[in-house]
Amino acid sequence: MEDITRGGQFLVKETKCETVFTPEDFTEDQIMMRDSVKEFVDKELWAHKDKFEQKDYAYTEECMKKAGELGFLSIAVPEEYGGLGMGFTNTVLVCDYISGATGSFSTAFGAHTGIGTLPITLYGTEEQKQKYIPKLASGEWFGSYCLTEPDAGSDANSGKTRAELSADGKSYKINGQKMWISNAGFCRLMIVFARIEHDKNITGFIVEYDPANPNGITLGEEEHKLGIRSSSTRQVFFSDTVVPVENMLAGRGEGFKIAMNALNVGRIKLAAACLDAQRRTISGAVKYANERLQFNTPIANFGAIRSKIAEMSASCYAGESATYRATGSIEERINAREAEGNSHQEAELKGVEEFAIECSILKVAVSEDIQNCTDEGIQVFGGMGFSEDTPMEAAWRDARIARIYEGTNEINRMLSVGMLIKKAMKGHVDLLGPAMKVAEELMGIPSFDMPDHSELFAEEKEMIRKLKKAFLMVAGSAVQKYGPDLEAHQQLLLAAADMLIEIYMAESTVLRTEKLAKSKGAENVKEQIAMAQLYLYHAVDIITQKGKEGIASFAEGDEQRMMLMGLRRFTKYTNMPNVAALRETIAAKVVAENTYCF
Known part of the structure; x- marks a missing residue:
């Protein structure tokens, strides 16, 4: 070693x-x-x-x-x-x-x-x-990863999404908003990060998502993006989403x-x-x-x-x-x-x-x-490279x-x-x-x-x-x-x-x-x-x-x-x-x- x-x-x-x-x-x-x-x-x-x-x-x-x-x-x-x-x-x-x-x-x-x-x-x-x-x-x-929020990007630990323990101690209720979530449109499982009470660090949760029984989860419309156009990217909203305590990922914080x-x-x-x-x-x-x-x-x-x-x-x-x-x-x-x-x-x-x-x-x-590389690919193709009829412009985007x-x-x-x-x-x-x-x-x-x-x-x-x-x-x-x-x-x-x-x-x-x-x-x-x-x-x-x-x-x-x-x-x-x-x-x-x- x-x-x-x-x-x-x-x-x-x-x-x-x-x-x-x-x-x-x-x-x-x-x-x-x-x-x-x-x-x-x-x-x-x-x-x-x-x-x-x-x-x-x-x-x-x-x-x-x-x-x-x-x-x-x-x-x-x-x-x-x-x-x-x-x-x-x-x-x-x-x-x-x-x-x-x-x-x-x-x-x-x-x-x-x-x-x-x-x-x-x-x-x-x-x-x-x-x-x-x-x-x-x-x-x-399919899985997705819900970390980014409107005010928490590179500063990932500053997220405002909250998880509140139920009175009987058996579940958490998650409330908040996530954005730029890849695969959101067809996922059945989300790795969601939320803060419990006033903890310094966020906590991870495994959250199931069933469109037929959304459990307080709402998806935004598909984002219209410069590239990766058929990658599903949506906002995800949580409103009193119930998650069993056993679905906490690793430990609190x-x-x-x-x-x-x-x-x-x-x-x-x-x-x-x-x-x-x-x-x-x-x-x-x-x-x-x-x-x-x-x-x-x-x-x-x-x-x-x-x-x-x-x-x-x-x-x-x-x-x-x-x-x-x-x-x-x-x-x-x-x-x-x-x-x-x-x-x-x-x-x-x-x-x-x-x-x-x-x-x-x-x-x-x-x-x-x-x-x-893709930029030069467009240049080699010249005017054709700027056209959607060739693969270069999509590769660049x-x-x-x-x-x-x-x-x-x-x-x-x-x-x-x-x-x-x-x-x-x-x-x-x-x-x-x-x-x-x-x-x-x-x-x-x-x-x-x-x-x-x-x-x-x-x-x-x-x-x-x-x-x-x-x-x-x-x-x-x-x-x-x-x-x-x-x-x-x-x-x-x-x-x-x-x-x-x-x-x-x-x-x-x-x-x-x-x-x-x-x-x-x-x-x-x-x-x-x-x-x-x-x-x-x-x-x-x-x-x-x-x-x-x-x-x-x-x-x-x-x-x-x-x-x-x-x-x-x-x-x-x-x-x-x-x-x-x-x-x-x-x-x-x-x-x-x-x-x-x-």
């Missing part, structure tokens, strides 16, 4: 490529699972995209039932409750490939299998699990804990849910570029288009690399805890919680990458929500740095020692020795080590200056978070590619090498910019000059890559294959 890298330690502990999990490590069973999911998506979802854009909520529900019949809703559910009891990687893999066709189904699926089911799986009593989980796993019932841990899982699954959407967007853009003639040649032959295709591909490849790296880390932690005697419930809770920093990083990075739900990207940026600092305070990640070494290095005479770059990825790994020093320099000085008041300096936190995000994403991409090159030979993965180098090039640029922004926000005079000098040292290439050549290497492969092919 002690040898396993802890969450956040990627910043201060070197990771060997052999230890990371990558998509190339899928087992035969996982590949079969992936292919069966893709078959379902192509047949039931992609072939009927128009229904989802026309707000056919009934078809979304029908597809969810079919997904239940095929077992896709029960991947993470233990076998004793009617599930397939598969590992965390399988859960993420299914979430990845089932989400590529339409954001409407992706949202319904994610809300049901994640925040609609997991709170009971992880926190429910044995009686609650036996009663509800089999129905949710099979698709007989533990609702906020349930909400936060459910969101940790939701964040990595949201990142996964953006991946196949990127693959399909890239493939659609490439096919169009190969078919569209201008000046008597396919536009795929033009450098401006090839640059876009290369950048879209590198971004998707990086998202896959980082998402499955974190997935593997979480599964490894879950298995280690189970081996030590933890129940599966406790192991999964603690395993995901351990890597909450990485989950927040992934949520931000991949949700922004899918937005950029669906992508927009990913930066908002499961905690806005701004919240997740601040969380990632905040959680890292808290881990350091608890001694779980040694930030202070490495930060002090960086400070000493800044005061010393810089080395002019040229590192040995003969080994594959030696320069890239050296650059990543330097980028980590840049973050430690900025974050360490900021903590020293502001201490616990740092959380009030949100713009500084956002800059530091962007540095942290790029380090994890770039390192994950390099590690995946190094592992691939060692197994297949560098000459056989030259496009993957180009994508890793291209992503790192952009990461260096972002870290340079955000480092300057962060330093200027709190340092002055000699201190500022010293730190800016250090930042230049830590972001300087020995050999600057030929970015145009990298893009051409990537684009040549993707255009020739006529699809995203990695």
Whole structure:
């Protein structure tokens, strides 16, 4: 257990490529699972995209039932409750490939299998699990998650919905209003958060909903949204809704804990849910570029288009690399805890919680990458991309929500740095020692020795080590200056978070590619090498910019000059890559294959 890298330690502990999990490590069973999911998506979802854009909520529900019949809703559910009891990687893999066709189904699926089911799986009593989980796993019932209120969004614990204990102590009456509730239109079970008396923290309840006997529950009209048009989204009103005391989830006042841990899982699954959407967007853009003639040649032959295709591909490849790296880390932690005697419930809770920093990083990075990817997809299509007759505009609209739900990207940026600092305070990640070494290095005479770059990825790994020093320099000085008041300096936190995000994403991409090159030979993965180098090039640029922004926000005079000098040292290439050549290497492969092919 002690040898396993802890969450956040990627910043201060070197990771060997052999230890990371990558998509190339899928087992035969996982590949079969992936292919069966893709078959379902192509047949039931992609072939009927128009229904989802026309707000056919009934078809979304029908597809969810079919997904239940095929077992896709029960991947993470233990076998004793009617599930397939598969590992965390399988859960993420299914979430990845089932989400590529339409954001409407992706949202319904994610809300049901994640925040609609997991709170009971992880926190429910044995009686609650036996009663509800089999129905949710099979698709007989669908779940929803009632947390957000008109005045309680990011500040989830400020909800005003109340739960009052009856005089006989046998039930609670819930009164209040919830909004933006996914699956509300066809759910039979709601995870509802309410405050008992004047408790500091909210409490979770399992609330059954039967339209024929609504028990004081009223649904608002379907919301008209920018995207995810056939995802049922309604307000839910509770008026003296009676809930038996045995339907309290976990203990009194533990609702906020349930909400936060459910969101940790939701964040990595949201990142996964953006991946196949990127693959399909890239493939659609490439096919169009190969078919569209201008000046008597396919536009795929033009450098401006090839640059876009290369950048879209590198971004998707990086998202896959980082998402499955974190997935593997979480599964490894879950298995280690189970081996030590933890129940599966406790192991999964603690395993995901351990890597909450990485989950927040992934949520931000991949949700922004899918937005950029779909935006460029529209651009490749030109005027046709703006038309509803092509899939690009729907993909762009669906992508927009990913930066908002499961905690806005701004919240997740601040969380990632905040959680890292808290881990350091608890001694779980040694930030202070490495930060002090960086400070000493800044005061010393810089080395002019040229590192040995003969080994594959030696320069890239050296650059990543330097980028980590840049973050430690900025974050360490900021903590020293502001201490616990740092959380009030949100713009500084956002800059530091962007540095942290790029380090994890770039390192994950390099590690995946190094592992691939060692197994297949560098000459056989030259496009993957180009994508890793291209992503790192952009990461260096972002870290340079955000480092300057962060330093200027709190340092002055000699201190500022010293730190800016250090930042230049830590972001300087020995050999600057030929970015145009990298893009051409990537684009040549993707255009020739006529699809995203990695």
